[in-house]
Amino acid sequence: MRKVKIIGVLLIAIALVLSIAIIPGCKTTAATTTAAETTTAAETTTTVSSRDLYTYEKLREMANARKYEGEPAKGITLAYQNLGNVDFCNQVQQSIVDEWALAGGSPDDLTILSADIDATKAAQNADVIIGKKPNVWIQFWYDEKANALTALRAKEAGIEMIGIDIPVQGFPFMGANNFAAGELIGKYLIDYIENVWGGWDKVDLVTTTYDPLSGMGVLARVLHPIDLLVEKYGESAAYESGKSQLEGSKVVLLDTSGKASAEGVKEVMSNVLAANPNAKKIVNITINAQYATGVQAAAATLNRWNPDDWLMVTNGGETQGLQMLRDGIDDADVAYFPEKYGQYLIPAVIAYMNQNPIPAYMLMDHVILTKDNIDEYYPQS
Numbered sequence: 495m496r497k498v499k500i501i502g503v504l505l506i507a508i509a510l511v512l513s514i515a516i517i518p519g520c521k522t523t524a525a526t527t528t529a530a531e532t533t534t535a536a537e538t539t540t541t542v543s544s545r546d547l548y549t550y551e552k553l554r555e556m557a558n559a560r561k562y563e564g565e566p567a568k569g570i571t572l573a574y575q576n577l578g579n580v581d582f583c584n585q586v587q588q589s590i591v592d593e594w595a596l597a598g599g600s601p602d603d604l605t606i607l608s609a610d611i612d613a614t615k616a617a618q619n620a621d622v623i624i625g626k627k628p629n630v631w632i633q634f635w636y637d638e639k640a641n642a643l644t645a646l647r648a649k650e651a652g653i654e655m656i657g658i659d660i661p662v663q664g665f666p667f668m669g670a671n672n673f674a675a676g677e678l679i680g681k682y683l684i685d686y687i688e689n690v691w692g693g694w695d696k697v698d699l700v701t702t703t704y705d706p707l708s709g710m711g712v713l714a715r716v717l718h719p720i721d722l723l724v725e726k727y728g729e730s731a732a733y734e735s736g737k738s739q740l741e742g743s744k745v746v747l748l749d750t751s752g753k754a755s756a757e758g759v760k761e762v763m764s765n766v767l768a769a770n771p772n773a774k775k776i777v778n779i780t781i782n783a784q785y786a787t788g789v790q791a792a793a794a795t796l797n798r799w800n801p802d803d804w805l806m807v808t809n810g811g812e813t814q815g816l817q818m819l820r821d822g823i824d825d826a827d828v829a830y831f832p833e834k835y836g837q838y839l840i841p842a843v844i845a846y847m848n849q850n851p852i853p854a855y856m857l858m859d860h861v862i863l864t865k866d867n868i869d870e871y872y873p874q875s
Contacts, residue, residue, distance in 0.1 A: 553841030565598025578611035582812040585832035593836030638709030676718025698773040704747040759788030783815030
């Protein structure tokens with residue numbers, strides 16, 4: 495009996511020892527779990543906070559205020575293909591560089607390549623960018639079909655793209671509201687023709703640059719104005735895509751396919767002027783200021799240039815175009831504000847990287863510039 499009691503006491507003692515050993519272990523496990531839960535909660539809170547802060551709309555507000563909260567572009571890799579060494583494109587590039595730095599992006603994380611308006615080089619640049627595999631690729635290239643093929647490659651590589659001015663199929667677009675720009679031009683032309691020249695009968699020729707490679711979206715900025723002329727003046731302003739001129743129409747399409755330069759446009763315009771030796775009052779619409787210089791050079795070379803006989807309207811509002819407006823070569827220029835493109839593009843890049851939606855279309859607000867209002871938007875220093 496005594497032995498049984500002793501054994502019982504021993505068993506109770508062993509049980510107590512085991513209980514004491516187990517309790518700290520339980521406490522440690524509970525503490526570890528609590529710490530893990532706290533860490534996870536903190537991480538979740540940080541992620542949600544970042545996502546809430548860096549929405550596209552809030553980032554656009556920061557861009558407009560010229561001050562970003564934190565350094566939201568830090569650690570993001572970005573590639574930009576520039577169309578070429580053209581005034582407008584260079585201003586867009588500088589805007590991207592400036593905005594990238596303002597948002598805390600590192601120059602080492604920004605790849606910039608120029609296609610030099612050369613299709614072969616554009617394809618080579620695409621190979622380089624895909625090899626680098628940046629987080630986001632901003633593409634400025636004039637050939638809509640080529641952009642669509644590049645977009646397929648980017649999707650396969652898992653790279654987000656944004657197209658500038660010419661769409662990149664399946665990805666967001668940033669740039670001109672081409673129909674709005676065309677509407678501004680068309681209304682301006684009709685007003686000028688009626689109130690300065692004295693009516694449509696005074697117009698001998700209407701020329702507009704036409705390059706089907708850029709797609710119908712971009713062409714709207716130079717063809718939609720003609721649509722308004724057709725509405726106002728009828729068949730004598732009619733045109734048909736792909737044809738130089740319709741019988742009985744004053745409108746000539748300047749086909750600049752493969753001639754995307756001032757010299758190329760000069761050549762095309764020279765041929766049209768030679769074919770219309772008696773045309774004196776001439777309306778001209780160009781897709782950008784570079785093309786406008788080619789048109790004016792052709793007229794000057796053939797001794798057909800008289801500012802009073804030419805109604806010149808272009809698109810872009812870049813430095814070169816503004817100077818042509820001040821010099822009296824252009825009568826009007828639709829402002830695209832290339833110096834502000836980065837204020838749309840970089841917020842879109844950052845928003846995307848914070849898993850926030852960005853608009854499918856990020857469109858510029860346009861105004862038509864003339865000598866009367868140019869200093870309101872671009873005051874001379």
